[in-house]
Amino acid sequence: MVNGLPSEVEVITLFVDEIASSKAFYARVFASETIWEDAVSSVLRFGGLLINLLDVSQAPTLVEPLPVGPSSAGARVLLTIRVVDVDQVCAALREIGVDLLNGPINRPWGRRTASFADPSGHVWEIAQAIDQT
Structure with missing residues (x-):
């Protein structure tokens, strides 16, 4: 393990094609608490893990210089x-x-x-x- 790098994952961000349908799907399937939401994202609590649903249009600046895959x-x-x-x-x-x-x-x-x-x-x-x- 790299010195100073903890072994616990805090957040997984999923790039979603359409935020409204993704929010509706996750609300229907999972009984998770929404802890943050705006027009382009929704952050859900799964026990000690957060899942961030993020509109794919917002993804490039998070992963550049890699491209965002379709x-x-x-x-x-x-x-x-x-x-x-x-x-x-x-x-x-x-x-x-x-x-x-x-x-x-x-x-x-x-x-x-x-x-x-x-x-x-x-x-x-x-x-x-x-x-x-």
Whole structure:
């Protein structure tokens, strides 16, 4: 570890294509507290982690000289949330109109998982530990 660099992640910023639809999606899917919001962003609390939904138009100055990749380029990140019962959560997601990308499926590394994407293509995985005996 680099001296002075803590090991705890504070904020993950997701560049979103359309802030209004992203805010609506996250409000519908996650029961997270909104701690900051303006016309181009919404910061949500996920336990000790903050997720910043940021309109992609605001992203270039944060990552330059790298370019901001388009959401059409495909998945580049997988954010995993531990749950007690993947099948139950999948049923609840389907009830509110969220389409699953895959799963539920038992993985060889001892997890039962399923994945879904937000309106900008950020992939979320729900996972539960399973008995490997």
